[in-house]
Every structure is written in C-alpha cells, then in structure tokens.
Amino acid sequence: MKVLISLLLLLHAILHLMGLVKAFYTDFLPTISRKISISEGALWFACTVLLVLANVYFLNAYPFWPVLSISGALLSQFLITLNWEDAKYGTIINLLxxxxSFPALT
Structure with missing residues (x-):
C-alpha cells in the first residue's frame, strides 16, 4: 500500500509539470487547448513541489506529509477547474x- 500511495503522489506531481511546460513553451503541448500564463505555470510547478515533498515526507514517515498532500491536492483542484476541458480527470486522483491524506492527519 505504501508503494501505491507513493506512486500516486509522484505520478500526479509529474503530470503537473505539463502546466509548467505549457506556460513557457506554448507550441510544445498542442493538445492542451487553453493558453497558460507564466504565473499560472508557476502555480502548476508549486503544486508539483508540494506533491513531491509530500511523497518524500511520506516515504520517510514524517508526520507532516498529509498537510502537504492535502495542500497539493487542493491547489491541483483549483488549477484543474481553470483548465477543466484538458484536466478534468485529475479530479479523480485528487480525491484519492x-x-x-485526511485519515492520516490523526
């Protein structure tokens, strides 16, 4: 189960790098329909950092990992709502x- 949670956090973090790449290289990912600004790209990167840190903390059994993963998932969901047509299925991963994360807070 620990490996599955770790992979979930890591793969979701890697997917957020697409928003960062699209912000700087608009022609690189033509399947993403909406233009992403540099500041929004920075938010996609911040979400990546939160999820990667949550993964590292989770693997090292630090008790702060749920706070990072919840923050990352909430920021991710905000960004998904801005890019709903391209990223709506990320909502399922955020719910997972x-x-x-919530039961691990206690």
Missing amino acids: ILAV
Missing part, C-alpha cells in the same frame, strides 16, 4: 489523495 484526499481520501488517503
């Missing part, structure tokens, strides 16, 4: 992250 929240379902694992």
Whole structure:
C-alpha cells in the first residue's frame, strides 16, 4: 500500500509539470487547448513541489506529509477547474489523495 500511495503522489506531481511546460513553451503541448500564463505555470510547478515533498515526507514517515498532500491536492483542484476541458480527470486522483491524506492527519 505504501508503494501505491507513493506512486500516486509522484505520478500526479509529474503530470503537473505539463502546466509548467505549457506556460513557457506554448507550441510544445498542442493538445492542451487553453493558453497558460507564466504565473499560472508557476502555480502548476508549486503544486508539483508540494506533491513531491509530500511523497518524500511520506516515504520517510514524517508526520507532516498529509498537510502537504492535502495542500497539493487542493491547489491541483483549483488549477484543474481553470483548465477543466484538458484536466478534468485529475479530479479523480485528487480525491484519492484526499481520501488517503485526511485519515492520516490523526
């Protein structure tokens, strides 16, 4: 189960790098329909950092990992709502992250 949670956090973090890349290289990902600004790209990167840190903390059994993963999932969901047509299925992953993270808070 620990490996599955770790992979979930890491793969979701990697997917957020697409927003960063699209912000700087608009022609690189033509399947993403909406133009992403530099500041929004920075938010996609911040979400990546939060999820990667949550993964590192989770693997090292630090008790702060649920706070990072919940913050990352909430920021991710905000960004998904801005890019709903391209990223709506990320909501499922965010719900899984929240379902694992909230019980770990106690």
